[in-house]
Amino acid sequence: MSQDNVVLIDVYICPTCEAHTPTRTSYKPRCARTxxxxxxxxxxxxxxxxxxxxAAVYARAKATSARQELYTQVASANNRRGTAEWHGTWPEEARQQAASRSEAIAAAQTALDVIEIRARILQHAEDRQTSLVGDSGPLCGFDERLCWSDEALKRWADAGGSLDESGPKPSTEPGTEPGTGTGTGLVCEVPKRKCKRHTDWSVIRGTDVEVNREMQTQLLAELSEQVCSA
Known part of the structure; x- marks a missing residue:
């Protein structure tokens, strides 16, 4: 038994006597002051x-006063949330690595944004297909925007392109923006059973979107982890 517990003993029962009585050693409560x-x-x-x-009351009063003072200081402080100050200099190699990671993260995020644009176009095309019916039955309904390059698709989205538009296809001439060329509409109106060019386009494009989304998400996670561990 420790010396600290000795001073707290109320009723003491020795180990030998404990075998012959249900009574056990009891202790007084310890003083509440820390x-x-x-x-x-x-x-x-x-x-x-x-x-x-x-002494305990004085300590609590002092702590309360300190908390009140801290609260006053925090309440009157300038809001510096989200800022950081660096007073040293980074080695050039570390600076280049940080810049390279930042560029890679930005590129991966941009790629993910474009994938989400493709996903929205694909979903819209699938929803619209049920209402595309011609004299010969259901139409193909493939949306040509699903074939656009990432750059062209991003320019179209940044320009406020609408999912419902069915204007001209982008010109195949180099340097021409989507929607400025001549040609037929964006939606394929060939009867579905006769369209050999876009067979199973919904399944194929859907798989393509999911695979690319998973790849870019994994890449972004790896890059972010590298930044955190740097």
Missing amino acids: GCKKAARPPISRYCSDACGI
Whole structure:
């Protein structure tokens, strides 16, 4: 038994006697003041003495005052959330690596954004297909925007392109923006059973979107982890 527990003993039963009686050694509650190892004086007080009680009250009052002062300082401080200050210099190699990671993350995020644009176009085309019916039955309904390059698709989206538009296809001439060339509409109106060019386009394009989304998401996660561990 430790010396600290000895002073707290109320009723002591030796180990030999414990085998012959249900009574066990009992202890007085410890003084409520942090750090004090003496016994309290219940039910008169939770402290061992008046001095200990006064000291505990004083400590709480001091802590409350400190918290109030801290609150005042925080409330009156300038909002610097989201800022950081660096007073040293990075080695050139570390600077280049950080810049390279940032560029790679930005590129991966841009690629993901384009994939989501393709996904929205694909979903819209699938929803629209049920209403495309001609004299010979259901039409193909393939949306030519699903074939656009990432750059062309992003320019179209940035320009506020609408999913419902069915204007001209982008010209195949180099340097021509989507929607400025001449040609037939964006939606294939060949009867579905006769269109050999876009067979199973919904399944093929859907798989393509999911595979690319998973690849870019994994790449972005790996790049972000590299930044965190750098």
